[in-house]
Amino acid sequence: MATNEAFTDQALKALKAPKRGRIELSDGRSQGLTFRLTDKGVRSFSFRFRCPITGRVQRFTIGDYPDVTLAKARVRADELRVAVANGQNPVDDRKRDRETRATRAFEAVAKRYLAEWAERNKAPSSVAQDRRALVKHVLPKWRHKNITTLRRGNITELLQGIVDAGTPVQANRVQALISKVFSFAVDQGLVDANPCARLPRQGGRETPAKRYLHDAEIPEFWKRCATAAMRPETGLALRLILLTGVRAAEAAGMQRSELRNLDDPAAAIWEIPGERTKNGLTHVVPLSEPARQCILEALRSAKEGQPYVFPSPVRAGESIQAHSLTVAMQRMAEHIEGGAAATWKADPPSPHDLRRTFRTKLSALGIPKDIRDRLMNHAPRDVGERHYDQYDFLKEKRDGLTRWAEALSELAASKETT
Structure with missing residues (x-):
């Protein structure tokens, strides 16, 4: 030829x-x-x-x-x-096309979202939740897909798979996360529009959670937190959530550096920095005597130099995880006895339900709403409060937490009611 x-x-x-x-x-x-x-x-x-x-x-x-x-x-x-x-x-x-495809792969954009937006604007626990949701639900199907080629049909298909698996609420959470990734991509000029815009919740309408611990359940919960069936650091962290109303991740990740005046029962406080709270606001928690004792007991078990009050028993240099508290609450159903067993097993509470119990009991004690809000670290909505009122309400918060600790001690020591 x-x-x-x-x-x-x-x-x-x-x-x-x-x-x-x-x-x-x-x-x-x-x-x-x-x-x-x-x-x-x-x-x-x-x-x-x-x-x-x-x-x-x-x-x-x-x-x-x-x-x-x-x-x-x-x-x-x-x-x-x-x-x-x-x-x-x-x-x-x-060559440019290949580089463009690499930067527009969904995994690459999701990593940028986590590093450039989520880690700068969200609490570490929320960032960890986003990362887990991406790894479990999204990346296995979309890892190498060009984000510019994803349409509403792709999104609904993925979300319906989560719904069909029996977790519609999780589908809604993943939908919100995907929407945030696309909004970030729009801001960075990677896509022209967010296909999640005005997309109905694929998991359906959610009913607000109402679960909290009833008086018959509190003695059983308190007792089970101190049994051999539960790791000491886990039980103490769960008790601390009920005493203070903090979120599970905030309790699990407590650091020694966040504690002040721990040797003084009248002045002991726990200052959770904004980078560890959901709303980014520093949360100052006056410690009631039972809460202070929980922390002191945990510190006696923790190794010297360990930064975390509740260190992980399996990962050196890390704290226990909020998920481990959730698992502990689920397993507690196997050991709850008496009249509390039926309600606990029928509707097992979560660590977040301890926070709801805390708020409910504050209301029952007549603690003023503005103090209840501050104890929950809810962001103030009033302009005067946000920008002008710099009073710390530390005394009022301590009084409220002390009253709740006294009421909780009585409940925990009482015989369960049927």
């Missing part, structure tokens, strides 16, 4: 591989189209052109023959020839 002879399928297939190196032929019919045959028997098409900017001869690989037919190779060569005539460099364009 001559070098500049027009290619035919018969000739290309009949061409014998060289003993060494490779053979390269030019198509006499399509300018720039070349055919290469290596000593390994690999046949491929490419396009040779002169860079319109540098004048340097370059090669653009079209594909292997016969996967890419001769007819398709000629069509592609014609397209590339037009592009070069218009001042483009196909090799540079392909």
Whole structure:
């Protein structure tokens, strides 16, 4: 077959591989189209052109023959020839396309969302929840998908899979997370619109949770937190949630550096920094005597130099995880006895339900709403409170927590009511 002879399928297939190196032929019919045959028997098409900017001869690989037919190779060569005539460099364009695809892969965008937005604006516990949801529900299906190609249909398909698995509330959480990733992508100029916009909740309407510990359940809960069936650090952290109303992640991640005046029962406080709270606001928690004793007991067990009050028993240098508190509450159902057993097993409470119990009991004790809100670390909505009132309400908060601790001590020590 001559070098500049027009290619035919018969000739290309009949061409014998060289003993060494490779053979390269030019198509006499399509300018720039070349055919290469290596000593390994690999046949491929490419396009040779002169860079319109540098004048340097370059090669653009079209594909292997016969996967890419001769007819398709000629069509592609014609397209590339037009592009070069218009001042483009196909090799540079392909490189840019590959780089663009890599930066627009959903996993790459999700990582940027976590690093550039979530970690700067959300509490570490919320960031961890986002990361777990992505790893479990989204990335296995969308890891390498170009975010610009994802449509509402892709989103609803993924979410319906979560709903069909029996976790509609989780589907709503994942939907909100996906929407945040897309909003971030819009802000970064990676996509033009958020396909989640105005998308109905795929998990359906949620009923606000109302679960809290009833008086018959509190003595059992308090007792089970101190049994051999539960790790000491876990039981103490759960008791602390009920005493202070903090979130599970805030209790689990308590650090020694956050504690003040721990040797003084009248002045002991726990200052949770904004980077560890859900709303980003520092939360100062006056410690009632039972809460202080929980912390002191935990510190007596923790190794010297350990930064966390509730260190992980399996991960050196880390605290216990909020999830471990959830698991402990679930397993507690196996040991609850008496009249509390029926309600506990019928509707097992979570660590967050301890926080709801705390708020409910504060109301029952007549603690003023503004103090209840501050003890829950709810962000003030009134302009005067947000910008002008700098009073810390520390005394009022301590009084409220002390009253609750006294009431809780009585409940925990009482015989369960049926």
